[in-house]
Amino acid sequence: MPLKAYDLTGRTALVTGAASGIGRASAVLLAEAGATVVCADRDGPGVRETAELIEKAGGAARARQLDVTDRAQIAETVAETVRDHGRLDVLAAIAGIMHSSSVLETDDADLDRVLGVNFKGVLHSAQEAARVMTAQRSGSIITMASGAIDTGARGLLCYSVSKAAVVQLTRTLATELGPLGIRANAIAPGFIRTPMTSHYGTGSDGSFDETVQARAEASLVRMAPLGRVGTPEDVAGSVLFLASDASAFTTGQILRPNGGVAMPW
């Protein structure tokens, strides 16, 4: 049984991006803390696997194939969650995509695609969740930004702009919804080893090569006071904190699980 402040028994969480990486680890940890977790992702088999992992460990989960670029699907998922579980206490809007191109190479199609998932997908998920939470007069909305918000990064125009927009969306949600009992916070992880970042380890034969990945990560490891890159579970801990009563007085903030690589005020 978790500490009372972290205990999510009786609460329902919707986690997008739950088929993989940070989303999967977060769904698993929220369920371990007692929440019923609706695991949503465009990857149907992947999200069913996450729900099975949770159920095998004795938790409660539901899998839902969901593309966050389709607003109607989000609305349906939220409505189904409320119909089946009576409430929605936590939205962890984690689904996201990466795109690399320089400013001069970036075209509108790239920008629209990345903003469509990383910004509008989060906005529409937050809007649909907030309608339910407003009626409940309680809820926690957690968004996934990135360390890319804290610095200029070569080739990450679309991605870093989308994540900066997520932060400003989160502050606006916190400001407008705080009086209604709803909190909103962003997480800005540093480099986390997940399928999104494992392409750095692609060897000459096209398969994953641990040595190649470690070489790509070496400069980040040197920069990190904690001397390593992150794991999905490192970020899931931040998600649990923001989902739970342990963060009852925390809203409009950016939490940075990054090993100390960046320390902005």
Ligand code: NAP
């Ligand atoms: P991941 O392993 O690639 O997981 C992302 C999940 O989101 C995948 O299952 C992906 O499905 C899904 N997804 C993508 N587009 C979607 C859509 N339109 N609708 C529903 N689901 C969609 O990546 P991750 O590293 O765990 O990243 C999770 C979040 O953390 C992202 O928002 C990312 O930007 C952020 N983040 C990651 C890092 C890092 O270093 N890994 C650092 C900072 C922030 P597909 O596999 O089909 O694309």
